[in-house]
Amino acid sequence: MNTILWLKAFHVIFMVAWFAGIFYLPRLFVNHAESDNKDVIEQLKGMEKRLLYFITPFAFLTLAFGLALIHFYGKEWFVAAKWLHIKLTLVIGLFIYHGYCFVLLKKFREDRNTRSGRFYRLFNEIPVIALFIIIILAYVKPM
Incomplete structure (x- = not known):
């Protein structure tokens, strides 16, 4: 069994x-x-509420498996993988985006939008x- 392939999958x-x-939720907001x-x-x-609460665990599982991959590859690889640093910055931005969706959800719930x-x-x-850039970084590894 190849652990890294399972982690990637x-x-x-x-x-x-x-x-x-996270693509569908803003359409509901529209x-x-x-x-x-x-x-x-x-x-x-x-x-909106059910969707946001449903997808939140997926966000954290994405992060957990991504961090497991980084751990599996090791510190030297992480330091050398400049593309990954940009990807992680975008992922942090997506978590901020996701968190802001909770703020928007509350405003809608309270009829304050x-x-x-x-x-x-x-x-x-x-x-x-963000997804386009992340996919290009992860697969093309331009740096």
């Missing part, structure tokens, strides 16, 4: 699950910000761009 599995949710229908708004509140659907459409692009 689980890292990618949980990353895909996390990103599926619908919520643009809706005037109280029944729809209440349904969206439930969907002041942002437009356009804001949430743009907000939705952040993880997309």
